[in-house]
Amino acid sequence: MFSSLFETSFSFNDLLFMLKGAGVTLMLTFWAVLGGTLLGVVFGVIRAIAPWWVNAPLGAVLDVFRSIPLLIQLVVANSFKTIIGLHWSPFTVGCVVLALYMSAYCTEIVRSGFLAVPATTRRAARSLGLSWRQDLTEIVFPIALRVALPSWIGLTLGVMKDTAMVWWIGVVELLRSSQVIVTRIQEPLFVLSIAGLIYFLMSFPIARLGARLEKRWREND
Amino acid sequence: MNYTFHWLPAFRALPDMLWGALVTLEIAVLSMLLGVAFAILLALAAASPYRALRAAAASWIELARNTPALFQIYMAYFGLGSLGIHLDSFVALLAGITFNNAGYLAETFRGGLRAVPPTQVRAARSLGMGQVQAFRLVVMPQMFRIVFYPLTNQMVWAILMTSLGVIVGLNNDLTGVTQDLNVRSFRTFEYFALAAVIYYLLAKFVTLSARLMAWRLFRY
Numbered sequence: 001m002f003s004s005l006f007e008t009s010f011s012f013n014d015l016l017f018m019l020k021g022a023g024v025t026l027m028l029t030f031w032a033v034l035g036g037t038l039l040g041v042v043f044g045v046i047r048a049i050a051p052w053w054v055n056a057p058l059g060a061v062l063d064v065f066r067s068i069p070l071l072i073q074l075v076v077a078n079s080f081k082t083i084i085g086l087h088w089s090p091f092t093v094g095c096v097v098l099a100l101y102m103s104a105y106c107t108e109i110v111r112s113g114f115l116a117v118p119a120t121t122r123r124a125a126r127s128l129g130l131s132w133r134q135d136l137t138e139i140v141f142p143i144a145l146r147v148a149l150p151s152w153i154g155l156t157l158g159v160m161k162d163t164a165m166v167w168w169i170g171v172v173e174l175l176r177s178s179q180v181i182v183t184r185i186q187e188p189l190f191v192l193s194i195a196g197l198i199y200f201l202m203s204f205p206i207a208r209l210g211a212r213l214e215k216r217w218r219e220n221d
Numbered sequence: 222m223n224y225t226f227h228w229l230p231a232f233r234a235l236p237d238m239l240w241g242a243l244v245t246l247e248i249a250v251l252s253m254l255l256g257v258a259f260a261i262l263l264a265l266a267a268a269s270p271y272r273a274l275r276a277a278a279a280s281w282i283e284l285a286r287n288t289p290a291l292f293q294i295y296m297a298y299f300g301l302g303s304l305g306i307h308l309d310s311f312v313a314l315l316a317g318i319t320f321n322n323a324g325y326l327a328e329t330f331r332g333g334l335r336a337v338p339p340t341q342v343r344a345a346r347s348l349g350m351g352q353v354q355a356f357r358l359v360v361m362p363q364m365f366r367i368v369f370y371p372l373t374n375q376m377v378w379a380i381l382m383t384s385l386g387v388i389v390g391l392n393n394d395l396t397g398v399t400q401d402l403n404v405r406s407f408r409t410f411e412y413f414a415l416a417a418v419i420y421y422l423l424a425k426f427v428t429l430s431a432r433l434m435a436w437r438l439f440r441y
Binding site: 059064066067068069070071072073075076079080099130157161162163164165168175179182187188189190192193196199200203204209 | 224287292295296298301302303304372381383384387388396410418421
C-alpha cells in the first residue's frame with residue numbers, strides 16, 4: 001500500500017510539465033492582478049468620493065462578483081462568450097473573469113484605505129497650500145497605501161489560489177497538469193503533494209512578507 | 222448573435238436546483254460548525270507552551286492558507302484514496318472545506334484572543350473562576366463579538382467553496398445538480414445563470430441574517 005510512496009514512475013519530464021502549469025498559473029495571476037488592481041483602484045476611489053447614487057449601484061454590482069462562486073462565474077462567462085460569438089481562448093476568459101473578481105475585492109480594499117486617511121489630515125494639507133491633486137498624491141496615497149498593501153497582498157495570493165478553478169473551462173494550469181499526470185501514473189498522493197508544494201512555495205514567502213509589512217507598519221502608527 | 226435563449230427548461234428545473242441549494246447550505250453550515258471547533262483548538266494550540274502542538278497548529282494553518290481550496294478537496298478525495306482511505310465526494314468536500322475554514326478561522330480567533338486583555342482573565346481568576354470558566358464566561362463572549370463579522374464572511378466563503386464539490390463528483394449540491402442538467406441539455410448559460418442567482422440569494426440571506434443576529438446579540 002505504501003510502496004507507491006517510495007517507488008515512483010514520476011519522471012523529470014512530468015516535473016517540467018507541472019512547472020509549465022505553474023507558469024500558466026502565474027501568468028493568469030499576473031493578468032488578473034494587473035487588471036483587477038487597475039479597476040479596483042478606479043472603482044475604489046470612485047466609491048470613496050462619489051455621491052451615494054453612484055456609490056450604491058457600483059457597490060451592488062461589485063458585490064455580485066463576491067457573492068457567486070468563481071466556478072459559476074467562469075462557466076457563465078465562458079458560455080456567454082460563445083453565445084455572443086467572441087472567439088476568446090479559455091485563458092483569456094479566465095483572465096477577464098479573475099480580473100473582475102479581483103477588482104470587486106480590490107475596490108473595497110482601496111476604498112477602506114482611502115477612507116482611513118483622516119479628514120483633518122487632508123484639510124491640514126489643503127490649508128498648507130497643497131492643491132487637490134497634491135493632496136491625493138502626497139498625502140492620501142502614501143497613507144492609504146500603508147493601510148491597503150497588506151490586504152492587497154493577501155488578495156493577490158487569494159487570486160493566485162483561485163486560478164486553480166480555471167481548469168474547469170479548459171486551461172491547463174498547475175492543478176490540472178498534476179491531474180493529467182495522475183491519470184497516467186496513478187499516484188495521486190505523490191503528484192498532488194508536489195502540486196501542493198509548488199503552490200505553497202509560490203504563496204508562503206509572499207504571505208510572510210505581507211505579514212511582516214503589516215507588523216512593521218503598525219509599529220509606526 | 223444567432224442564439225435563442227431557452228429559459229423555460231431552466232425554470233422548470235428550479236425545484237431540483239432549490240433542493241440542491243439546501244444541500245449546499247447544509248455542507249456550508251456543517252463545515253462552519255466543524256471549522257469553528259477545529260479553529261478554536263488550533264488557536265489554543267498555537268498559543269500553547271508545547272512546541273510540538275504549536276508546530277502542528279502552524280503547519281495546519283499555513284497549509285490551509287497557502288494552497289488552493291480545490292487542492293485541499295483533491296487531497297481529501299484522491300490523495301487519501303491512495304492511503305486506502307476512501308471518502309465519498311460529500312465527505313471529501315466537507316473535509317476539504319472544513320480544513321480550509323479551520324485554517325482561516327484559527328487566524329481570526331488568534332486575533333480575537335489577543336484582543337481580549339490578559340488582565341480580564343486575571344481579574345476573572347482572582348474572582349474565583351476556574352481557567353475553563355474564565356475562558357467560557359469572560360474571554361469567549363468578548364472574543365465572539367470581535368470575530369463575528371469575519372465569521373459571517375467565512376460562512377459566505379464556505380457557501381462559495383461548496384461549488385467545488387462538482388469537481389470531485391458531487392451531484393446533489395446546487396452546482397452538481399446544475400451540472401447534471403447541463404450535460405443533459407447543453408443549455409449551459411441558462412442553467413448556470415440561474416444557479417448564479419440562487420447562490421447570490423443564498424449569500425445575501427446569510428449576510429442579512431447575520432446582521433440581524435448581530436443586532437439582537439450585541440446590543441448593550
